[in-house]
Amino acid sequence: MTTQHSTVSEVMTRDVVTVRPDTPFKEITSVLSSHGISAVPVADARGAPMGLVSEADLLRKQAEQPAGGQAAAPGWPREKAKARAENAAGLMTxxxxxAHADWTVAQAAREMDRHRVKRLLVVDETDRITGIVSRSDLLHVYLRPDEEIREEIRADVLQGMLRLGGDEVQVQVHDGVVTLRGEVEKRSTAQIAERLAGGVEGVVTIRPMIDYAIDDRTAEDHRQPGIEATGPRRRPL
Structure with a gap:
């Protein structure tokens, strides 16, 4: 039994509204309003993405308008150009x-963070738009029930991957925070359990409280020669 991760195809919006490069400013505003969306992709004739027009792009025009008899504040040339734009070609970012539909949610989140964007357009192998995924879509994994998270860690990670018995490490989950308690032979096993459990969808953070007897990073037993062992040593991982 292996841990399954949600993919972009499971959380993305499939019915994507698009506009053409020559779509006028007012029509773009109407599209956003009527569909209740904050951004719309600009696509070419075959459906490949060319850019994205957001509410922020449209508001450039308002920001550049004089207020109270005062001229608008200076802006970057690109911002000035967007303020004067009449259609999607001039407005789009x-x-x-x-992203691709078969990416994991984690992959999409990393890409979104790397580029500092709020949404990704999902394309197929021919580069045509098949969906759109937003930050809120990716956060849905954190709505996963605690009991479902606990069972996956117990069955898939601890028993399935690490072959640990039910009495060796216990799992508690509260509001997505996972506490691992128990006793294993090697420190590496405790570290692997923590890392794999942290990768389960819906986990907010891991609180490791796993005892171990041997620090196999140096292949040395924590118990010094000549001293009777009184039990395994607990170390923060």
Whole structure:
């Protein structure tokens, strides 16, 4: 039994509204309003992404308007150009950051963070838009029930992957925070258990409280020669 991770295809929006490069400003505003969305992809004739127009892009025009008889504050040339734009080609932000439907949610989150964007366009092997995934979509994994998380860690990670018995390490989950308690022979086993459990979807953080007898990083027993062992030693991992 192996741990399964949600993919982009499971959380993305499939019915994607798009506009063409020549779509006028007012029509783009209408599209956003009527569909209740904050951004719309700009696609070419075959459905490949060219850019993205967001509410922020549209608001450039308002920001550049004089207020109270005062001229608008100076801005970057690109911002000035967007304020004067009349259609999607002039308004859109490029390049667009894309993802693929078979990516894991974690992969998509890393890509979103790396590019500092709020959403990714999902494309197929021909580069055509098949969906869109937002930050809120990726956060859905944290709505997973505690009991479901606990059972996956217990059955898939501890018993399935590490072959640990039910009495060796116990799992408690509260609001996504996982506490691992128990006793194993080697420190490496405790560290692997912590790392694998932390990779289970819905886990907010891990609180490791696993005892071990041997620090196999140096292949040395914590118990010094000539001293009777009174039990395993607990170390923070």
């Amino acid at each position: 490029t390049p667009v950051v894309t």
